Amino acid sequence: MTAAAYVRTAPEEVLPAPIFERGALAWMRQNLFSSVWSGLLTTALVALALWLIPDLIAWATTRAVWSASDGGPCRIHQDGACWAFIGHKLDYLRYGSYPVAQRWRVDATEIVGAILIAWLLWPRAPRRGLGAVLFFVVYPILAFILLRGSQWLGLPIIDTALWGGVFVSLLTALVGIVFSLPLGVLLALGRRSGLPIVKVASVVFIETMRGVPFITVLFMANNMLPLFLPEAWAPDRLLRPLVGTALFAAAYLAEEVRGGLQLIPKGQFEAAQALGLNYRLMMGLIILPQALTLVIPGVVNNFIGLFKDTTLISAVGTLDFLETIQNAAKDPVWIGPTIAPTGYAFAALFYFAFCFGMSRYSLAMERRLAAGRRR
Amino acid sequence: MTSGADAAASYASAAAVEMIGVHKWYGAFHVLRNIDLTVGRGERIVICGPSGSGKSTLIRCVNRLEEHQRGRIIVDGIELTQDLKRIEDVRRDVGMVFQSFNLFPHLTILENCTLAPIWVKRMPRKDAEGLAMKLLERVKIPEQANKYPGQLSGGQQQRVAIARALCMSPKIMLFDEPTSALDPEMVKEVLDTMVGLAQDGMTMIVVTHEMGFARQVADRVVFMDNGEIVEIAAPAEFFSNPRHERTKLFLSQILR
Ligand SMILES: Nc1ncnc2c1ncn2[C@@H]1O[C@H](COP(=O)(O)OP(=O)(O)OP(=O)(O)O)[C@@H](O)[C@H]1O
Ligand SMILES: [Mg+2]
Numbered sequence: 001m002t003a004a005a006y007v008r009t010a011p012e013e014v015l016p017a018p019i020f021e022r023g024a025l026a027w028m029r030q031n032l033f034s035s036v037w038s039g040l041l042t043t044a045l046v047a048l049a050l051w052l053i054p055d056l057i058a059w060a061t062t063r064a065v066w067s068a069s070d071g072g073p074c075r076i077h078q079d080g081a082c083w084a085f086i087g088h089k090l091d092y093l094r095y096g097s098y099p100v101a102q103r104w105r106v107d108a109t110e111i112v113g114a115i116l117i118a119w120l121l122w123p124r125a126p127r128r129g130l131g132a133v134l135f136f137v138v139y140p141i142l143a144f145i146l147l148r149g150s151q152w153l154g155l156p157i158i159d160t161a162l163w164g165g166v167f168v169s170l171l172t173a174l175v176g177i178v179f180s181l182p183l184g185v186l187l188a189l190g191r192r193s194g195l196p197i198v199k200v201a202s203v204v205f206i207e208t209m210r211g212v213p214f215i216t217v218l219f220m221a222n223n224m225l226p227l228f229l230p231e232a233w234a235p236d237r238l239l240r241p242l243v244g245t246a247l248f249a250a251a252y253l254a255e256e257v258r259g260g261l262q263l264i265p266k267g268q269f270e271a272a273q274a275l276g277l278n279y280r281l282m283m284g285l286i287i288l289p290q291a292l293t294l295v296i297p298g299v300v301n302n303f304i305g306l307f308k309d310t311t312l313i314s315a316v317g318t319l320d321f322l323e324t325i326q327n328a329a330k331d332p333v334w335i336g337p338t339i340a341p342t343g344y345a346f347a348a349l350f351y352f353a354f355c356f357g358m359s360r361y362s363l364a365m366e367r368r369l370a371a372g373r374r375r
Numbered sequence: 376m377t378s379g380a381d382a383a384a385s386y387a388s389a390a391a392v393e394m395i396g397v398h399k400w401y402g403a404f405h406v407l408r409n410i411d412l413t414v415g416r417g418e419r420i421v422i423c424g425p426s427g428s429g430k431s432t433l434i435r436c437v438n439r440l441e442e443h444q445r446g447r448i449i450v451d452g453i454e455l456t457q458d459l460k461r462i463e464d465v466r467r468d469v470g471m472v473f474q475s476f477n478l479f480p481h482l483t484i485l486e487n488c489t490l491a492p493i494w495v496k497r498m499p500r501k502d503a504e505g506l507a508m509k510l511l512e513r514v515k516i517p518e519q520a521n522k523y524p525g526q527l528s529g530g531q532q533q534r535v536a537i538a539r540a541l542c543m544s545p546k547i548m549l550f551d552e553p554t555s556a557l558d559p560e561m562v563k564e565v566l567d568t569m570v571g572l573a574q575d576g577m578t579m580i581v582v583t584h585e586m587g588f589a590r591q592v593a594d595r596v597v598f599m600d601n602g603e604i605v606e607i608a609a610p611a612e613f614f615s616n617p618r619h620e621r622t623k624l625f626l627s628q629i630l631r
Contacts, residue, residue, distance in 0.1 A: 270440050271477035271536075275491035275543060276466040278459075285490060290481050 060345070071334040081342045082334075089328040093346075096164015096319050102156065105146045106167050113139065113174060121361060123368065140178055147171075160238035164319030166350070168238070172245055172310040172320065177303055179246040184253025185292075189283065191258055202254070209251030214309050217248045222316040241313040249306045256298045260291035294369065300362035304355045311351075322347055390449070391416045391547050391578040392437055397446035399432060406432050407443065408602045414547075419579045421589040421610075424599035425625060430582040433599070434549045437580065438469040451546055467495060470540030474552040476532040478524035484511070484535050485520040488542045496543065503542070510538040514568050530561030534568050541572075548572065550581040584629060590614065598622050 019025065033039040063080030065073045067087070074082035086093070095103050116139055119131040149157035163171075190202030209217065221244030264287055272282040292299075314323040325343040328334075392414040399407035406429050414420050422430045435441040436448060439455050439462045448455045450465045479487050488507035492498040498506075511517045514534035516527075524532055533553055540548060550569065554562045566588050573579060573592045583589065589596050589610050596613040598606040598621075606613070606622045614630075617623045 265475075265477075267473060267475050267477035268479065271471075271473065271479070273440060274438055274466060274469075274471035275539070276463055276495045277491065278463060281494050285494065286479055290479075293481065 065338075071336045071339065074334070074338050075336040078337055080338070081345060082336070082338045083342065085328070085334050085339055085342055086346050088334070089324075089331075092165065092328055093321065093324050094166045096168060096324055097162040098158060098164070098167070099156075099162065102149075102158060105149075105155065109143045109146050110167065110170065112142065113170075123365075136178055136182065140175075143171075143174075160236050163238060165324040166321045168319060169310050169321040172242060172313055172318075173303070173307045175242045176245040176249045176306050176310070180249035180253050180306075181299070183246065183250035185257050185288065187250060187254035188257035188261060191254065192261065206251045206254050209248055210255070214248055215312050215315055218244045218312060218316050220244065221247070238318060241316050241318050245306070245310065245313070249302065252302050252305075253299060256295045256302060257291060259298070260295035261287065263294055264291055296369070297362040297366045300358050300365070304358045304362075307354060307358070308351060321350070389416065390414060391418065391451060392580070393447070393449040394433075394436075395447045395449075397436065397443045397448060399436065399441065399443045399445075406602050407436070410446070410604060412597065412604065412607075414578065414580060416546075417576050417578055418594050419573050419592050420581065420595055420597055421593040422580065422582045422597045422599060423584060423586075423589070423625075424605075428599045429602040430599055431551050434471075434551055434580055434582055437547075437549060438466050438471055440471075467543060468545055469547045469549060470543060470545035471549045472533070472536050472540055472551070472553045474556050476524070476529070476536045476556070478532055478535055478539070480524050483521050483523055484516075484527070487524065487535060488539045491539070492542050507538070507542055510541045511535070513541075513571070514538045515564075528561060529557045530564045533557065533561075533565045537565075537568055537572070547578045547580070550579065550583065552582050552584070554583065554585060586614070586630065598625065600625070 016022075032042045059079065060081050063077065065077050065080060065082050065084050068074060068082075068084035069088075071082070071085070074085065091100075091103075095106055098106060116131060116135040119125050120128060120135055125131065145153065146155070147158070147163070148160070149155040151157065187202050187206055190198045191206065193199045193202070218241050221240045225240050225243060268286055268290070269282065272286045277285070310320060311322045314320050319327075325347055329339045329343050390413045392412070394410050394412045397407055397410040398405070410433060412420075412433075422433065424430055432441055436443050436455075437450060443455075451468050453461050453465050453468075455461065455465060478484075479490070482490065485504065485507055488511065489500065489503040492503040492506065493500055508517055508520065511520055514537055516531055516534055516538075519527055519531060519535070524535065527535065537553075553569070554565050557565065562585070566585060569579070569581070569588070570592055579592075581588070581593075593610045595607055596610050597604055598613070598617075598619070600621050606617065606619045608618075613622075614626065617626055
């Protein structure tokens with residue numbers, strides 16, 4: 001094509017890409033064997049995985065003891081997990097010492113919670129606003145009445161000292177989430193407030209909480225709440241770590257939300273004001289819905305952290321899931337070398353399943369948001 | 376609106392907007408200097424001037440998106456003070472259209488239009504939707520009502536922004552360079568909408584460099600430079616016989 005002027009006479013052919021530029025082969029060449037070193041590394045890691053993973057799977061399946069009425073068989077088969085132990089202790093791991101006849105109340109609370117959460121997390125669900133009200137306002141009250149009991153409704157009161165296991169872990173995480181999100185939003189707004197006192201108070205609270213380890217906050221909540229509050233409502237021993245958890249999480253969420261607020265263009269505030277919306281309407285209808293949507297991935301990541309951190313509440317004497325596993329492992333009927341590893345493996349599976357689910361959700365939301373912004 | 380008790384500050388004025396000796400500073404920077412401007416009811420004012428001369432600042436003072444520090448601004452009989460109630464009353468009467476549209480991206484076109492009538496004026500949803508559809512028809516995009524702003528072209532978005540402001544039945548409309556962010560082929564559809572609005576007798580204050588629009592619609596043209604009003608004249612006079620040197624220079628630059 002040396003001529004200065006040119007007119008096409010026939011269309012150029014559309015050709016398929018060369019075989020190495022397509023599909024699985026191209027992906028492997030680019031990602032696994034792009035150089036000698038990456039090729040060696042790939043090979044070494046595959047070999048390591050082939051050596052370890054089958055053994056781990058065999059430990060958890062073929063060599064494991066699946067049914068037994070006491071620890072005897074598990075003490076004989078020491079090269080496999082003792083799932084029979086988990087099976088026997090499952091009720092204790094789920095409910096702690098919650099009275100057997102009343103455990104349906106725990107189940108009901110969990111099921112209602114799961115439905116509401118699914119409603120809120122599903123982006124295309126109808127009437128999510130109503131779902132949010134139910135979850136953040138009605139559900140906590142319902143859960144409190146169901147779990148604790150009410151003379152008036154004929155539900156026996158169950159002392160929180162009896163609560164334990166998975167249900168307390170979920171409860172802690174849920175209380176943390178339900179209370180820390182609104183509190184975090186208020187703190188984030190407080191931090192941007194034009195009133196100096198509100199602003200300073202928010203900053204001091206957020207920075208204090210973020211500057212202190214979670215376990216310290218738990219100990220402070222445990223030992224200091226009773227000092228501040230009158231004897232009559234000296235908070236319950238389970239309530240104290242819950243308060244600590246919610247306050248701690250709120251500080252982190254506040255910073256997430258603040259990041260989201262900063263992403264909202266000034267024009268959105270101005271358009272809302274120009275239409276005559278007051279501060280509450282502007283924030284509630286225009287700014288927060290957009291800012292919160294933007295920070296969903298970050299908020300979910302925070303919740304993952306919060307969920308794992310709830311294992312620390314056992315340090316202040318709360319009988320959470322991990323603590324019930326440790327207690328169960330001390331049972332003389334079951335005692336044996338494979339009991340503790342089985343218990344911890346079970347706990348790991350449990351936490352992994354929840355956290356992995358949350359993480360996938362957050363990734364999906366991120367993709368959705370990115371797609372929305374392109375639109 | 377304002378009760379009899381407020382009579383001292385608010386009086387039945389013939390003017391839609393009155394600015395008396397208004398000054399404003401950004402920090403130490405004197406951005407508006409002794410602005411005196413009265414806009415009559417039904418009057419159309421076009422404000423022009425070089426970049427940074429304070430045009431946006433001036434019209435944003437009218438609905439208190441910016442606060443002035445000296446002088447008085449009286450909008451539809453309500454004097455703007457620190458009183459939040461009055462600011463909200465003024466904003467209810469004054470619609471504003473921005474250069475960058477500023478539609479709410481998380482709401483549909485219809486919801487953008489009904490939001491303020493429902494929440495600020497407490498209008499029943501049905502009525503608000505009827506009104507919004509009527510105004511969307513007026514700006515010629517009723518078929519887009521259920522789309523999101525991101526799915527519309529710039530010109531369509533700006534027309535929605537006009538409809539959204541009109542849904543509050545404002546007495547005064549402010550426009551801050553409504554066509555400068557638009558591709559050339561979309562400028563006309565927005566200007567046509569504004570001409571239609573002018574023909575219906577709306578009081579309008581328009582910051583724009585569209586001199587054709589100024590000629591066709593404006594009752595008076597205000598030329599600003601350096602934070603002060605340099606010249607006010609009827610458009611015919613303003614374009615054919617500018618009197619101040621700075622006006623002449625400006626016109627020679629933009630009318631090349
Ligand atoms: N928030 C602010 N803080 C400090 N200075 C500002 C602020 N907003 C505007 N200014 C300055 O005030 C002056 C007037 O700004 P304004 O936006 O009113 O000008 P304009 O006439 O609308 O210009 P343009 O044609 O570029 O929109 C400019 O010099 C600008 O830099
Ligand atoms: Mg401007």
